[in-house]
Each structure stands twice: as structure tokens, then as C-alpha cells.
Amino acid sequence: MPTTMPPTELDWFDTPRLRRLRTAVLRWYATHGRDLPWRENRDPYRIWISEAMLQQTTVAAVKPYFARFLDRLPTLHDLAQAPEDDVLRLWEGLGYYSRARNLHRAAKEIVTRFNGTFPEDVETLMSLPGVGRYTAGAIASFAYDTRAPIVEANTLRLYSRLLGYRGDPRSKEGQTLLWTFAERILPRDESGAFNHAVMDLGATICRPADPDCPACPLKTSCRAFAEGTQAEIPVKAKRPELTDVIDATVVVSSGDRVLIRRRGPEERWAGLWDFPRVTLEAGGAASDAALHRVAIGTLGDWLKENVGLAGRDWAHLTDIRHGVTRYRIRLLCFTAASAAKPATFADDSGLRWVTLQEIDDVPLSMTGRKLAKAVREHTRERRLFS
Incomplete structure (x- = not known):
């Protein structure tokens, strides 16, 4: 006899709910999307620099660094040819300096391996120093509108609440679930705009504390909102002992x-x-x-x-x-x-x-x-x- 599989968090999002979610996300973004300097165009170099800077760093802190970095090193070739000390000096104060060293190494690699042409597919992007799954997906979708999923701090929180996921989203199980969901909800077209939108929703509406659920365009699709568990989700990361x-x-x-x-x-x-x-x-x-x-x-x-x-x-x-x-x-x-x-x-x-x-x-x-x-x-x- 065939066995019945137990329901999972993903089962909450049937086809009609997915359609409503995609429509609501893009409609909200058209009116409420953030005006950020790295969104002025689809230059993969600018997108890459911004994504590297935004890791573990707030948007407000990144803005002046981004402007100064691009003023001094406006192109990929400028970065590849710059002395490492100049790159690190521009990065000074942002912390996590391996990001800057990896940018420098990767720029040189793009020049030598790809004749200075930025890769377009996720797999090739991930072969570059310091480029992980999220950064590769962000560059591919924002620069080339590739249908590439992303999971970062803001979308991790948003997706966990939408799914009503009570487990640890940073665990192997949690990451598998969230990346699967991130790929499933992407529309066929406008993937870049959609990914920008869900990041903005997480940053401005689905906040870590006191989420603005009444203003959220996805409240009718959100399992945590339906169950009243948005304050408990996602599970907080354990703080390391100092x-x-x-x-x-x-x-x-x-x-x-x-x-x-x-x-x-x-x-x-x-x-x-x-x-x-x-x-x-x-x-x-x-x-x-x-x-x-x-x-x-x-x-x-x-x-x-x-x-x-x-x-x-x-x-x-x-x-x-x-x-x-x-x-x-x-x-x-x-x-x-x-x-x-x-x-x-x-x-x-x-x-x-x-x-x-x-x-x-x-x-x-x-x-x-x-x-x-x-x-x-x-x-x-x-x-x-x-």
C-alpha cells in the first residue's frame, strides 16, 4: 500500500499561494523598493563590490565605503591592477578583511581567466575566490536577471516566517529548506527585481524585532502570521561564550x-x-x-x-x-x-x-x-x- 508522506513547511505554498506571493512581492517593490547606489545600473562589478561589503555590515555603514571605493577603483581592471595596500586602505574600518583580499584576488583572476569579462553563470562565479552561493546568485540575478535563488540574513528571516519554520534556519536541514523555497518562489521573469524585493521586505517590514506585519504585502501568505508565531521565528542563533x-x-x-x-x-x-x-x-x-x-x-x-x-x-x-x-x-x-x-x-x-x-x-x-x-x-x- 502507498504510504502518505507527512506534510512539510513547503506544502503550505501551493500553486495559487505561490502566484499570489510573486505578484504581491513585485507590486510592493515597484512602490517601496529601496533607492540604493549599487542599484543604479546592472554593472556586475558594482553589484559584486556592494555584495561583498554588505556581508556582516549594514547598508548605512556600506554607503560611504562603496562611494569611496568606486571613486578610487571604478572598474574591474582598476581593482586588479591596484596594490593590495590601496585596496585594504579603502576597506579599512569595514572589518572582515578577507573580503577585500578575496575581491583583489578574484579581480586578477577574472582578468587572466576570462579576459576581463565578468562571468554570468552561478557555477563559474562560485569558482572565484570569496564568492559563495549567495553572492553568486545575487550577481547573476541582479546583473543578468538569471533565475538564481538567494538566501541571506534578511531573506532567511522572511522565508522562515513565511514557512512557519521552527527549526534552526542555519542548520543543514534549515538551509536546505530555505534554499529550496528560495528557488521555488522565483518567477520566470524579473528574478533580479524579485530578489531585490524580498531582501527589502526583510530589511524594512519583516524586521528581526517588532515586524510590521499589518503593512506586509505577504501577511495573507505567511504561516507565522497566521499562527501568531512571528515573534518566535526564526530561532535565534546561539551567542558564543566570550x-x-x-x-x-x-x-x-x-x-x-x-x-x-x-x-x-x-x-x-x-x-x-x-x-x-x-x-x-x-x-x-x-x-x-x-x-x-x-x-x-x-x-x-x-x-x-x-x-x-x-x-x-x-x-x-x-x-x-x-x-x-x-x-x-x-x-x-x-x-x-x-x-x-x-x-x-x-x-x-x-x-x-x-x-x-x-x-x-x-x-x-x-x-x-x-x-x-x-x-x-x-x-x-x-x-x-x-
Whole structure:
């Protein structure tokens, strides 16, 4: 005897409901779609840059970066030919710097593999560094109107509520369901406009908290709204437990110059420049005086071993507190002077002496930029460099 399969979330969307959803989405978008600078045309380069920037970053934060990036590097060839430091400097402050390095690598690859012509299909796009399923689908649908599904933060939330999905949308099961649904609901035509629309609905109407359900054009198609579960869906991601870390960094001066180093490929903020920085063994219960002694000793050892110089006139300048993924970091910031005139570094050493004016053109870590500003302010009160 044939068995009856249990109903699934997808069964909620029969053919008539799917048709109503597509019509309602596109009609709403025609009136309420967001006016965003990367939607001015269908240039795949502009779309690609915006999608890379929007990962883990808000639209408001991205707008000025996008304008500055496109002003300096308006074409794919400009990006491919730019020095990595220039790309990272333009990206500085957006975080997740692997995005910028992947953009740079992928631009070079498009020039060499595809003669500078942007790929159009999802599979080829996904072969580029840093381009995953969502970004490939966004480029293909927005630039070429390819029928390519997308699932990102806003549509993940919207689709979970439309389906009434109570599981974890970030799990393998949840991702399979949402991507299947994202593909099923796409219209045959206007896929780019449809994908823009569902992203805008998620961002402006189907918000994480206090969704504006009465104004939603999809409320009659939404299972969570029908069941009154929109406040509970989607299941919230588990917050990682934070680990307290104490780091120390030093601005070493020699005349009017300070020492900086390029962070290695396995370090946070890889490829950016920073002041010498170490992680301390001392625990958070130690007194400030004890922490400072440990920090100066550890930094001094690092300078001797890696740079071959000794520091003098050590002084604590400030503390910077910041977070990185699951780490809550207290950064102890010091100044010191080089005890002797330092040697010149080789170009590939990852070390440089720069003036505080030259440092403006160097891509620095977020904390490095804050510390450079603090040093400038300090020099207004008393002369730091001699």
C-alpha cells in the first residue's frame, strides 16, 4: 500500500499561494523598493563590490565605503591592477578583511581567466575566490536577471516566517529548506527585481524585532502570521561564550618615525599594518602595575627577537577595549623610544619605519588607527618624538 508522506513547511505554498506571493512581492517593490547606489545600473562589478561589503555590515555603514571605493577603483581592471595596500586602505574600518583580499584576488583572476569579462553563470562565479552561493546568485540575478535563488540574513528571516519554520534556519536541514523555497518562489521573469524585493521586505517590514506585519504585502501568505508565531521565528542563533584576553602593543619611535609591521596570513587582520602587538600570559586578576611590567617585558623580548632593537623610556599611553569574534580584548598601549638608531628593513621584511603623516596612507588595523590618533593627541601635550 502507498504510504502518505507527512506534510512539510513547503506544502503550505501551493500553486495559487505561490502566484499570489510573486505578484504581491513585485507590486510592493515597484512602490517601496529601496533607492540604493549599487542599484543604479546592472554593472556586475558594482553589484559584486556592494555584495561583498554588505556581508556582516549594514547598508548605512556600506554607503560611504562603496562611494569611496568606486571613486578610487571604478572598474574591474582598476581593482586588479591596484596594490593590495590601496585596496585594504579603502576597506579599512569595514572589518572582515578577507573580503577585500578575496575581491583583489578574484579581480586578477577574472582578468587572466576570462579576459576581463565578468562571468554570468552561478557555477563559474562560485569558482572565484570569496564568492559563495549567495553572492553568486545575487550577481547573476541582479546583473543578468538569471533565475538564481538567494538566501541571506534578511531573506532567511522572511522565508522562515513565511514557512512557519521552527527549526534552526542555519542548520543543514534549515538551509536546505530555505534554499529550496528560495528557488521555488522565483518567477520566470524579473528574478533580479524579485530578489531585490524580498531582501527589502526583510530589511524594512519583516524586521528581526517588532515586524510590521499589518503593512506586509505577504501577511495573507505567511504561516507565522497566521499562527501568531512571528515573534518566535526564526530561532535565534546561539551567542558564543566570550573569552577575556589581554594584549599589549607599543609605538616605538626613532626620531620622527614609528615602527609598524604587516600582520601575517594566519593572524587577525592579515595583510594590514599594525604596531608590534603580543598576547599576555597574565590573567585578568593581576594589578595594572603587574600587567604593565609583564607587557613591557613581553614587548621588549619581541622587539629584540624580531627586530633586533631595545626600547627605552617606556610609558603606558592608554587602553583600548574591543571585541573580535568570541574574544573580549583589553589592549594595553605603550610608547617607547629606540635605544639605538635602527637599521633599514628589507622590502619583504614586513617591517617599516613611517612618520605619523605617512601612516595616514597605510592600511591599519582598527586598534592601530585608534592608537595612531591617540599618539597624535599625546604629542600636542608634550613632545613624544626626539
